[in-house]
Amino acid sequence: MTSSRTRDGWLPFNFGAEMKRFFVWRDEVCMRWTAFCFACDHRVASMRSGLVMSHVGTVEVMPPAAAPPVVPVERAPPSRASRKPEQSARYGMETAEETEQAHVRAVIASLRRYRPEALTSNNKRRSDFYQLSLAHQDLLGQPHKDLIKNIDGCILANARFLALVADTASEGIFISEGAAGSEEQQASHAHSHNREDASKVRSTLKQFAREWSSAGARERRAVYDPMLEALEAHFVHTSEPTRTGLHCLVPGAGLGRLVWETAKRGFSAQGNEFSMLMLLASDYLLNHSDAVEQHTIYPFAHSLSNLPARTTALQPVRLPDVLPSDLPPVDFSMTAGDFVEIYGTAEARGQWNAILTSFFIDTARNVIEYLETIHNLLADDGIWINCGPLLWHFEQTPGETSIEMPLDDLKRIITSIGFDMANERMIETMYTDSADMLMQHRYTAAFWTCTKRRTN
Ligand SMILES: C[S@@+](CC[C@H](N)C(=O)[O-])C[C@H]1O[C@@H](n2cnc3c(N)ncnc32)[C@H](O)[C@@H]1O
Numbered sequence: 334m335t336s337s338r339t340r341d342g343w344l345p346f347n348f349g350a351e352m353k354r355f356f357v358w359r360d361e362v363c364m365r366w367t368a369f370c371f372a373c374d375h376r377v378a379s380m381r382s383g384l385v386m387s388h389v390g391t392v393e394v395m396p397p398a399a400a401p402p403v404v405p406v407e408r409a410p411p412s413r414a415s416r417k418p419e420q421s422a423r424y425g426m427e428t429a430e431e432t433e434q435a436h437v438r439a440v441i442a443s444l445r446r447y448r449p450e451a452l453t454s455n456n457k458r459r460s461d462f463y464q465l466s467l468a469h470q471d472l473l474g475q476p477h478k479d480l481i482k483n484i485d486g487c488i489l490a491n492a493r494f495l496a497l498v499a500d501t502a503s504e505g506i507f508i509s510e511g512a513a514g515s516e517e518q519q520a521s522h523a524h525s526h527n528r529e530d531a532s533k534v535r536s537t538l539k540q541f542a543r544e545w546s547s548a549g550a551r552e553r554r555a556v557y558d559p560m561l562e563a564l565e566a567h568f569v570h571t572s573e574p575t576r577t578g579l580h581c582l583v584p585g586a587g588l589g590r591l592v593w594e595t596a597k598r599g600f601s602a603q604g605n606e607f608s609m610l611m612l613l614a615s616d617y618l619l620n621h622s623d624a625v626e627q628h629t630i631y632p633f634a635h636s637l638s639n640l641p642a643r644t645t646a647l648q649p650v651r652l653p654d655v656l657p658s659d660l661p662p663v664d665f666s667m668t669a670g671d672f673v674e675i676y677g678t679a680e681a682r683g684q685w686n687a688i689l690t691s692f693f694i695d696t697a698r699n700v701i702e703y704l705e706t707i708h709n710l711l712a713d714d715g716i717w718i719n720c721g722p723l724l725w726h727f728e729q730t731p732g733e734t735s736i737e738m739p740l741d742d743l744k745r746i747i748t749s750i751g752f753d754m755a756n757e758r759m760i761e762t763m764y765t766d767s768a769d770m771l772m773q774h775r776y777t778a779a780f781w782t783c784t785k786r787r788t789n
Pocket residue numbers: 543544584585586587588591605606607608611670671672673690691692693696697
């Protein structure tokens with residue numbers, strides 16, 4: 334659903350003791366006012382630690398009719414995620430709003446189901462052990478029993494963290510009161526998707542490790558660092574204090590770390606993300622973290638395959654490795670929904686100074702749509718910076734259109750669309766893998782920068 338909006342504008346709003354600026358709009362479909370804080374000053378963000386990102390919640394504010402906008406805004410405000418038609422069938426809902434709400438609740442329910450599901454999987458291991466002959470049980474011995482018991486402990490720690498995400502999400506801006514039944518109802522409607530949802534929740538724990546822990550620093554250094562260096566190099570003549578006037582977009586933002594790193598360097602930054610699970614998880618981390626290494630999770634506790642030692646499965650990962658609120662006073666926000674749907678409009682033409690895509694372009698059903706959207710969004714002197722593989726996400730997925738192509742064909746199309754490519758190279762990296770596993774997925778990710786070809 335795309336919100337139709339009227340009377341958008343900036344509004345000073347008393348948040349606790351502080352006067353802050355919120356972007357306020359009226360959602361004509363939900364019939365409510367929503368306020369987003371795009372630009373929290375550093376001091377307030379540090380004190381309250383929850384105000385960095387845009388999602389401060391739906392608040393009951395009635396902007397005075399005559400309130401003049403403090404800052405004229407042309408950027409698209411966060412739009413709500415549009416859902417695919419089959420989700421309507423999945424939840425048995427009528428309207429787009431109901432379907433969307435049902436989806437949010439189902440995602441929250443999947444976070445809560447993690448504990449029983451993961452414990453049940455580990456119990457299977459326990460039960461298999463006790464079905465062995467006594468001689469084999471003796472050979473595996475106490476270390477094996479301890480491992481299974483310790484995995485229970487890891488699961489409980491993960492579940493405590495995910496419960497915080499779920500609790501925050503239940504009270505957060507993604508839920509409209511009474512819109513679509515209880516989480517339990519959604520859980521039962523979504524029953525057939527349990528396994529898929531469970532694996533997504535487990536992947537999200539690994540994504541937290543990649544983006545927001547020191548364990549993920551190696552992956553981030555390999556991919557994010559060259560992207561950020563290219564960004565700074567392109568705008569080398571823009572002094573740091575004026576960088577805030579440069580608008581950078583990160584489609585497929587995941588848990589928001591690359592967006593945060595961009596904002597940390599003084600640029601205005603907006604992330605865009607389609608997955609509600611990612612949005613709820615990043616909302617929790619970005620807006621509700623009080624201290625560095627506040628949480629401990631165990632993302633590698635779910636499988637005993639390819640481990641060099643028991644300790645690999647029990648490896649703790651501490652989050653976050655930096656304080657998300659520790660940012661200069663720049664615009665920093667996230668939008669929810671499909672990249673092409675939100676940004677593929679004529680009005681968005683030339684609005685962005687930089688677009689950073691990390692492990693994103695291969696999520697397309699038709700990458701040409703992504704390329705055209707990026708070309709349309711980019712300002713004439715802007716830069717598109719990409720790093721990622723070509724693991725076409727929808728390849729051979731039943732019922733989905735998917736256009737796949739090798740890198741050389743993709744480059745030909747990029748050039749035909751009107752980009753000049755530069756800085757091309759390949760980068761060896763991993764994605765959410767533990768470095769000491771016996772099997773690792775290594776990517777050779779394609780890096781490039783693109784500028785719009787001048788037509789005259
Ligand atoms: C492989 S992850 C990369 C995450 C992050 N950029 C990183 O480097 O770790 C791709 C992300 O793109 C999101 N995504 C996929 N299709 C999308 C779309 N059409 N619009 C917005 N986000 C999308 C996915 O939900 C996922 O979080």
